[in-house]
Amino acid sequence: MAGQGLQHRRRRVVVLFSLPFQGHLNPMLKLASLLAARGLGVTVLHTDFNAPDPTRHPAGLAFVPIHETLPGEATSPYSHILTKLLALNAACEAPFREVLASLLMRARHRDDDVACAVVDGQCYAARRRRARQEQLDEPVPDHDPLRVRDLIRVDGCDDDEHCSFITSVADAVRAAASGIVINTFDAIEASELTKLQSELSLPAFAVGPLHMLKFQAPPVEQSLHEPDRGCLPWLDTHPPRSVIYVSLGSLACGDRLVFDEMAWGLAASGVPFLWVVRPGLVITGSGDDDEAPPPPLPEGFEEETRGRGRIVKWAPQREVLAHASVGVFWTHCGWNSTLESVCEGVPMLVQPCFGDQMVTARYVTHEWGVGMEVGEVIERGKVAEAVAEVMVGEDGALMRERARHLKMEASAATGSAMDGLVRYILSL
Known part of the structure; x- marks a missing residue:
């Protein structure tokens, strides 16, 4: 004993x-x-x-x-x-x-x-x-x-x-x-x-x-960046499920052409958006300083989308996804982001960047049926069509219903x- x-x-x-x-x-x-x-x-x-x-x-x-x-x-x-x-x-x-x-x-x-x-x-x-x-x-x-x-x-x-x-x-x-x-x-x-x-x-x-x-x-x-909580009152001013939230995570970076096509696709969609544009999101070739300012937006973009979009360096993501005005999450399919979206019943527009994100994106779109691909090539016209479809199209409605069921499973x-x-x- x-x-x-x-x-x-x-x-x-x-x-x-x-x-x-x-x-x-x-x-x-x-x-x-x-x-x-x-x-x-x-x-x-x-x-x-x-x-x-x-x-x-x-x-x-x-x-x-x-x-x-x-x-x-x-x-x-x-x-x-x-x-x-x-x-x-x-x-x-x-x-x-x-x-x-x-x-x-x-x-x-x-x-x-x-x-x-x-x-x-x-x-x-x-x-x-x-x-x-x-x-x-x-x-x-x-x-x-x-x-x-x-x-x-x-x-x-x-x-x-x-x-x-x-x-x-x-x-x-x-x-x-x-x-x-x-x-x-x-x-x-x-x-x-x-x-x-x-x-x-x-x-x-x-x-x-x-x-x-x-x-x-x-x-x-x-968090590598301080969340901009000012985006939450901004979301309060929008109707339910009317805003697309865009974030490619904390590590992904791409070239300027892809960034510009994303921007003009959002502009052409006519949908209100909250977009995380963080330092390091675009490869500039000017060094590896992660504290550099975020990449500049395309010329004329802010005028084109004035009153319809909000740009932040970082967002309190879980609170954003839980907000009633957010209807879709445009995501890189990092596992944390995917899981948070599933748990809030938010359908996804997927743009995987590397590693296991490709696997996760395929499950989101073809196994769970709660998302669709932006496209293999990011082009403004296709981006605008994809955003509109997942926000207000018939396929988007089906994804939203499946996402609601997954949210119930996660809550259980x-x-x-x-x-x-x-x-x-x-x-x-």
Whole structure:
């Protein structure tokens, strides 16, 4: 009995480590808060780059920097995402292992017992093959509704380097992981979760939607830009479902031509819009200063859309999507953005940029039926047609109804998977 009492007093600790990008940090910090609320000790390892502010998060979380040294390509807003990932992996591996080893050593001299580490692994399993142009619309065997063109990719990056990176991530999961934690829920990915558990022979915990679960002390959102809350009173002045919200996330960047075609497409649509035009959204070739001002709008655009549009550097996205006046979300299909849109019942206009966004976009449009594509080529006429169709067309009405049902499914998520995750951690 004495031994059982000692074991009971030992606190189980979970160590978490996320890539230093907004879309990765926020769900990881939400997971940290939920685990801490269930009695686990939680230590968040983090990079110095885009480091979270401990004072803005629940007191029960411990934050430990790994003090990495990053090359410029890891932090430049104009680097390809694969270049960033490769540079970050190379720079963070040694300091992460050193800090983790130090934590484990200190735990031996205290009453703490490190149960496991939860490490960022967005590309947990994927494969890519070289494809000719005529193969792009072929279905991927056993992965309906995906086509070859929807497979994870980063345009402009070397194929072999890309495949090597994804293979390394998948091999690491199979070799070292005890389980998979995913910010999703059964109603939208039940069959995918079953396949994942079968292929990896590991338990998979669908703990999402994380942002909708109840927190004792809600974690503060990690944001690279200060949200412009003035857009909320502006939305108040518009009728229900009349505004299109446009945001391509915190990392995507494109050329000036695409930006201009987006702008003139919005202008031609006649639809009121709230558009996030952040620093780094357009590749300027003038350096990698992420604090540079946002790109200038096309000449004459503001006069053409005066009184109908609002431009912000950043928006309080969850509040925007929950606003009654927002009818459609034009999105890059980052997973956090997609999940937030699903949970608010807002149909989507999709413009995936890189990585798993292609996969997510295909699910939005062809599996869940809550969105449509802007188009392979961003051209103002097609943009205007797509915006009008999804806002007021028959297809848009069908998408809105399906989105409403998905919102109900998301609201019914109970958080029971989180309880199962905690039980599993305590059993390790």
